[in-house]
Amino acid sequence: MSQNETRYTIRSLFFTALVSIVGTVLVLEVSGSIKHSDNKDYVPVGDFKAIHVTPGETFRMSPKASELHATCENGYLAIAADVDPSFRGILVDYKNRGVRCSRPSPTAPAAISQPEMPTQPEEPTSDE
Structure with missing residues (x-):
């Protein structure tokens, strides 16, 4: 190896990478390329998954x-978030259908369709 060969230390490479990343983010922020949304209507609150629970089987x-x-x-x-209860979202499935709080009863009055009775016009009473 020759004496003229320049070597870089790990510290200088790490510092260069860090400055490059911070500089890139700052330039993108100042130029307006990074979008920040104030509209929280369509922001997911979290990502959830269901754990199938079988009787007698343990789950982690x-x-x-x-x-x-x-x-x-x-x-x-x-x-809803514990820190900010006003920040809440409805839980939906993969087809964007809402998850109900309770199972509707199949015999509930709203679930049973009532046959509509045809209305008959009243006949006028006459005293003849």
Whole structure:
């Protein structure tokens, strides 16, 4: 090896990479290329998955509680943040259909279709 060969230390390479990343983000932010949405209407609150629970079978779950809680909003399950309860969203499936809070009864009056009775016009009474 010759004496004129320049070597770079790990520290200088790491510093160069860090400055490059921070500089790129700052330039993109100043130029307006990074979009920040203030509209929270269509922002997902979280990503959820269901765990199939069978009687007698154990399942793994974290012992730590999440920072979310569920409430019932107009018959649908809503997930809200513990820190900001006004920030909540309705839980939907993969086809964007709402998940109900309770199962509707098949014998409930709203579920049974009532046959419509045809209305008959009243005959005028006469005193003849």
